[in-house]
Structure formats: C-alpha cells, structure tokens
Amino acid sequence: MKKLNSPANAAPAKEMSNTGALRLDQFTYSDYVLGQSSDIRCAMAISSILRASALGFGLCAGAAGAGEIRLVMVEQPGCAYCAAWDDQIAPAYDKTEEGRFAPLVRADLHMGPPEGITYARPVNFTPTFILIDDGVEIARMEGYVGEDFFWPVYARLLEENTPFEPALN
16 A cells, blocks of 8 residues: 655544545544455455456447546535635646546535436535546545645545546656
C-alpha cells in the first residue's frame, strides 16, 4: 500500500459502514485500511482485481466510452462544511487532474440523486462526495475536514476505484 505523504495523515477519518464510506472525524485513511480485518482487506483486493479485469475487458472489446466518471457533491443549505469546501476546493477543482477526470455534479440532500444517477444507499451527511461511474455509485467519502485531507483521500479513492493515474511530479 502506497503511503500518503501529506500533513493530512494526521487528519481524522472513521469508517462508517462495511460499504467503504468514510466519515472524516476520528482516524486517518491509512488507519481505516490497515484496521480492517484480513477478510475485508481480501474482499477489497478481490474487488479491485475484478474491477480492473472488467475495465481491461471493456478496453479489449473496444467498448465505446468505458464509463462516465463523475463526482457528485451532496450538500444542503446552511452546511458550514459545504461552504468550507466551496471556499477551499471548488475554485481549483475543475483545473486539477482529479477534476478533469471526474467532473463535479452538485446535488441537494433533500432532492435525491440527480437524474440518471443511482446511489448505493441513502445520503445522511453533508457534504458527501459520491464517485459515479455510468450513473452508478462506486465509492463515497462522507464529510469534509479541510483541503490537506481532501486531496490525498480523494486521489486514493479515484486510484482504487477507477483507471485514474495521477501524473508523476
């Protein structure tokens, strides 16, 4: 597992369910992954292998548009953490590799998913960031504790769940 070299390693995150959602308030992302039982880590590895195999098959079969990756930000009026994300991340998001790879779609918590998008389970916290492939949820992050934590965790989420590969610096 690649170690994240960021001051965000000290930032909190807590696994909220066995579906892989993160609540950013108690442990680091590394603690989340390393703290899983060997069965869960094995299942995560198998899931990654199957996803990579499916992507490879789609490419070999000449599939047109292997999927449309989007990031849905579920928010609600009055959410201070949504406002912080808007101030700290939103101005640069579409200019980043991550933002170009997974363009942002905004959704109101009380209005349900945008048309053509399906969530794996209900959204209870704002902001919640849901990674979508061809209209279907493939991963999510719940909460926002600052830009130092958001970027490395989001990049990791993309790397583990999509064909995203960041440029080498």
